[in-house]
Amino acid sequence: MADRTTPGGDTVAGIGEFGLIGAMTEGRAQPSTTLLGPGDDAAVVAAPDGRVVATTDVLVQNVHFRFGWSSPAHVGRKAVAVNLADIAAMGAVPTSVLVGLACPPDTETSVVTQLVDGMWEEAARARVGIVGGDVVRAEELVLSITALGDLGGRPPVTRSGARPGDVVAVCGRLGWAAAGLAVLGRGFRSPVGVVNAQRSPEPPYAAGPAAAIAGATAMIDVSDGLLADLGHLALASGVGIDVQTDRLTLDQKLVDVGTALGADPMRWVLTGGEDHALAATFPSYTDLPEGWTRIGTVLLPDTGVTVDGRPYDGETGWEHWR
Template structure:
């Protein structure tokens, strides 16, 4: 479909609103001529999609991104918001040891929203889904006071058992794969009114989850796993509670990237705090039996021990961490 197909006579493609275009022409525009993976048996266009599940089981998760809370359109382009929304969900699938296959998207936005913004957001969703071998198979579009993007991701275990939060055992090693602290550093830069360095700002706008590392960890025998969405300490606390263990991290096991150290110095902030408490990088953290070789690109950062009188907990260098362990939902909004 050509751009002019949804542009009213005399209108500008960049400014024409959803009210002028209408729901169904926008949906047609963002779903026509897209390439689906083999797992999509029936894509958008009917009441429901049909997705293959050769394993007989489907991993499913949902995340919601709200404008002004999870993203700002003066900081991120709609395409970047789409990529971020898809990445947040597919990282959850990977954290179960599964491979992402399909996305369903619910979108609410004001009727004055330029239709072009939705097309760009859809481009981001499709691009990120494709990078993990998944497809966008359906969804819903409605009006609302601010933009809200809700994504449901489906995944395949490919015959493996799911890796749960509750499987960590005393003696296991704790290891991470992917970037830590980059999104938090980028957010700190944006919050000070700057738009550079670009690699940090872009890390906040679009995470780069190590999707393939989840299935690889499952195949290697990972006993528990979670993606780092709220902060490494906060998310490992879920593992500690679910597994009834203590997670002991070693600060010397973390290498602060030079760029984060440089910006931390410039802003008067501790870059190690970004690594330990920063969210939205969607790295993976898992526990592995002591005699198991870690898969490629996984780095050991701690151990699992029996919970003592303090109960399930996460410590750094033998002590509870000083300050917030990560993002706290409902603390502000």
């Protein structure tokens, strides 16, 4: 256990737990949903629906992010974004997040303040509060975020409601983060568009509640990869899904990166995770909400997830622990 307590405030050991929590929370603007913010034993958050949607995700340094590739601010944004995307994927509006931060005592204070700045930046983008947290020492940096949200009187949109004949649609980027990872993995830092997509995603939060209002029958956020996550949805719903590649837009940036690296950009779109787009199913008669694009069809049970009518011949997405 590192125990290098410096006299000044340039490490987290130097400024201490309460100093650190102060730096994380003081002087930050809270939205109206934050009824009692940080500083007490617990926070109080508005839950006008009478139900609260809750999710938690943990990010570990050198597993889920690398400071060589991402700035602390990017990591902070990403940690908040991946959780808010899960709230949106239930059709809920995010209201708040809580932050657990474990880090070595000799972590530079500036790293933590930049992490926190990134968290607040993403929180502001989604108009949610950072309402509580805990800061503890550990041997490596671990970020644990919990996000809460409100359903606004609607039923939650689960993974299990898709029915044969529904259309499959997505909103948000696909394959960008994977292209960025490929670029970074080769030692490049550009094009910055795909690299920044890897550093921190930009999930389309408002598209979740919009899909719910439009009558989405099932929804999931694309964290592991489109085919992998549609597989989770198909399994939960007891249906098959066919994705039509001619409906998937291949942005010129992805084509260019694919050409430069000798990689197939459609593979990034189909199997790349971490963009946190939303994928949902809708009754076939639905006028899709703004930003949503049809990419496939829900089929009869037990056909699995197919691409252009055929099984996909490759890894479908991120496999944890391997």
